[in-house]
Amino acid sequence: MPLTPDGDLCERWRQLMARYHDVSCALERALSQQHELGVSEFETLDLLVKSPYGKQFVHELHAGIHLSQSALSRTVARLEKRGLVTRAMCTNDRRAVSVTPTEEGRRLHAEAAPTHAAVLADHLGELQPQA
Amino acid sequence: MPLTPDGDLCERWRQLMARYHDVSCALERALSQQHELGVSEFETLDLLVKSPYGKQFVHELHAGIHLSQSALSRTVARLEKRGLVTRAMCTNDRRAVSVTPTEEGRRLHAEAAPTHAAVLADHLGELQPQA
DNA sequence: AGACATTACATGCGTACGCATCTAATGTCT
DNA sequence: AGACATTAGATGCGTACGCATGTAATGTCT
Numbered sequence: 001m002p003l004t005p006d007g008d009l010c011e012r013w014r015q016l017m018a019r020y021h022d023v024s025c026a027l028e029r030a031l032s033q034q035h036e037l038g039v040s041e042f043e044t045l046d047l048l049v050k051s052p053y054g055k056q057f058v059h060e061l062h063a064g065i066h067l068s069q070s071a072l073s074r075t076v077a078r079l080e081k082r083g084l085v086t087r088a089m090c091t092n093d094r095r096a097v098s099v100t101p102t103e104e105g106r107r108l109h110a111e112a113a114p115t116h117a118a119v120l121a122d123h124l125g126e127l128q129p130q131a
Numbered sequence: 132m133p134l135t136p137d138g139d140l141c142e143r144w145r146q147l148m149a150r151y152h153d154v155s156c157a158l159e160r161a162l163s164q165q166h167e168l169g170v171s172e173f174e175t176l177d178l179l180v181k182s183p184y185g186k187q188f189v190h191e192l193h194a195g196i197h198l199s200q201s202a203l204s205r206t207v208a209r210l211e212k213r214g215l216v217t218r219a220m221c222t223n224d225r226r227a228v229s230v231t232p233t234e235e236g237r238r239l240h241a242e243a244a245p246t247h248a249a250v251l252a253d254h255l256g257e258l259q260p261q262a
Numbered sequence: 263a264g265a266c267a268t269t270a271c272a273t274g275c276g277t278a279c280g281c282a283t284c285t286a287a288t289g290t291c292t
Numbered sequence: 293a294g295a296c297a298t299t300a301g302a303t304g305c306g307t308a309c310g311c312a313t314g315t316a317a318t319g320t321c322t
Contacts, residue, residue, distance in 0.1 A: 095318070
């Protein structure tokens, strides 16, 4: 017999959706209102800032984020347009594009990170982990 | 001290996102390929079929689904266009619109429900509940 | 080396979304 | 009753998304 009886699966899914949308909407609102950043943009910036060498290839970012390849490509393009990252062709593999946060990008990330953390604390904080 | 130390919140959020996107994408694919239904459309239909009187007002649906009011309005419009539900003005409160699934709507829901359940079982089944 | 597959990323396209706003109906307060 | 607020739902608008495809570079196989 399964860990969770079949009838509960739907309920589990509903709760997962509810939690996800709650947090996701709150993040979207807070980040975009206070820092003009979307969730995808913040996540991308976050991955970059926290990456070991301070830069990542687009396909490396793709492995760490829940976006289609095309959506990621455009997210990076948006970030570049705003001067938050730079794109550079890789010399070894000229198909690959490495993405590096600019000073401004790091500054904005540092500014937005507390907002991000606060929202998570608000909406994920007192809950016991369960979905 | 909180149930979950602060540093873990980000990790919790990442896992929640991962789980949500995994299930959500799988549902979207399965439902749209096999039944030409989006997740929002299925959820709406599901609420209707399972509602006590077999019909709901739009604002009642809104309370049970994670969609903005405008998105819900359009989802219902899409369902009506495909002949899966009918919209009717309420006589008591002429602002309200009640939504009723048609025979075809019920049939399609019955057809899609097992697909829905199977995807949930696949993607949520063996996991211990946790986010 | 040449043919074919694969990988990395960009882009055209259609669609569903949220926000803001609009209209109409109902509720409230004096 | 008349003025103002609120509620229900529809719609204009801009945007981010995924899918399919395009382009270029790299890998593989004979």
